[in-house]
Amino acid sequence: MKTWNDYKEHVKIVDPVIAKDMEEIEVISSIVSAMVEQRTAMGISQRELAAMCGIPQSSVARIESCKTTPNLGTLLNIFQHLGLQLTVTPSKPTL
Amino acid sequence: MKTWNDYKEHVKIVDPVIAKDMEEIEVISSIVSAMVEQRTAMGISQRELAAMCGIPQSSVARIESCKTTPNLGTLLNIFQHLGLQLTVTPSKPTL
DNA sequence: TTTTTTGATAGCATCTGTGCTATCATCCAA
DNA sequence: TTGGATGATAGCACAGATGCTATCAAAAAA
Numbered sequence: 599m600k601t602w603n604d605y606k607e608h609v610k611i612v613d614p615v616i617a618k619d620m621e622e623i624e625v626i627s628s629i630v631s632a633m634v635e636q637r638t639a640m641g642i643s644q645r646e647l648a649a650m651c652g653i654p655q656s657s658v659a660r661i662e663s664c665k666t667t668p669n670l671g672t673l674l675n676i677f678q679h680l681g682l683q684l685t686v687t688p689s690k691p692t693l
Numbered sequence: 694m695k696t697w698n699d700y701k702e703h704v705k706i707v708d709p710v711i712a713k714d715m716e717e718i719e720v721i722s723s724i725v726s727a728m729v730e731q732r733t734a735m736g737i738s739q740r741e742l743a744a745m746c747g748i749p750q751s752s753v754a755r756i757e758s759c760k761t762t763p764n765l766g767t768l769l770n771i772f773q774h775l776g777l778q779l780t781v782t783p784s785k786p787t788l
Numbered sequence: 789t790t791t792t793t794t795g796a797t798a799g800c801a802t803c804t805g806t807g808c809t810a811t812c813a814t815c816c817a818a
Numbered sequence: 819t820t821g822g823a824t825g826a827t828a829g830c831a832c833a834g835a836t837g838c839t840a841t842c843a844a845a846a847a848a
Contacts, residue, residue, distance in 0.1 A: 751809085
């Protein structure tokens with residue numbers, strides 16, 4: 599049986615444009631995942647985190663549930679209060 | 694004579710809220726700087742990069758000149774075509 | 789079970805980023 | 819000097835994110 603990853607790889611080969619979009623979605627969701635993990639690891643709720651950041655809980659929820667793609671400023675605001683950092687690195691060449 | 698960094702450190706101590714804002718600005722500008730550096734290192738113009746990303750040159754210019762804080766999606770789109778990556782790491786504790 | 793907490797959603801107004809087009813000054817090469 | 823390339827800006831309409839408030843179902847705690 600074909601897995602989701604099989605399908606993903608297939609699409610990436612067939613349509614390079616969509617492939618870029620998919621990679622972007624994957625990156626965003628991985629960033630968001632790291633964000634949720636860190637928050638839960640800190641043992642705080644969305645409401646608590648939102649209060650620390652000076653934003654409403656709904657904004658945190660929207661981002662965590664991937665309803666919106668956050669502005670870089672909003673993301674960095676949250677990251678600061680989570681003790682997370684966003685680093686620029688060269689992407690590995692696809693071997 | 695006091696340097697700009699002296700002033701920055703002073704403000705960071707006096708007003709922790711503004712300090713957070715300043716750190717955020719510093720992070721953003723460092724990210725943008727890396728982006729500009731990479732583009733120039735690749736020897737391509739804003740117009741060329743914009744064409745690669747499927748966006749207008751004005752959008753690239755606005756971001757590079759820090760007229761706007763980009764959406765995460767927009768930034769990742771550009772980063773992909775620059776061969777750059779955004780990585781989540783725990784921030785170093787202030788020693 | 790009852791109460792509280794939590795995450796997800798909704799509606800709305802507002803702000804902001806974006807696309808699109810065009811212009812401009814500067815710089816560099818022909 | 820002339821012409822092309824470049825980066826910065828402008829105005830505009832539109833799309834999208836955000837703040838604010840409130841609600842709801844499910845989970846956790848009492």
